[in-house]
Amino acid sequence: MRKLKLIWDFRGPDALKIAEHHEIHLKDYVKLEKLNLKITGFEPITDLHAIAFMIVTEDNMKPIRDALKPHRGQVYMK
Incomplete structure (x- = not known):
């Protein structure tokens, strides 16, 4: 089954926080939804x-995208 990376972008001096x-x-x-998902995260792209x-x-x-x-999003390759 193909995996997808859903992404939320944040910009500005407090973006990482x-x-x-x-x-x-x-x-x-x-x-809350009792999902069998293990990978979430955050990362800096620039300052x-x-x-x-x-x-x-x-x-x-x-359903996750709609909620x-x-x-x-992009295909997750790992």
């Missing part, structure tokens, strides 16, 4: 851009 906090909400969602992300399988992407409204 906001992305780190957003990951907490992603983990809370996984726990003024950071992302939070969640790795999902293609079959459970649509959480990620900014973008």
Whole structure:
């Protein structure tokens, strides 16, 4: 099954701090919905851009996408 990386972008001087906090909400969602998802995270892109992300399988992407409204997504290659 193909894996997808759902991505939320944050920009500005506090982008990394906001992305780190957003990951907490992603983990809370996984726990609340009792999803079998293991990978969430955040990472800096530049000094003024950071992302939070969640790795999902293609079959459970649509309900998660509709509920959480990620900014973008891409195929996860790991």
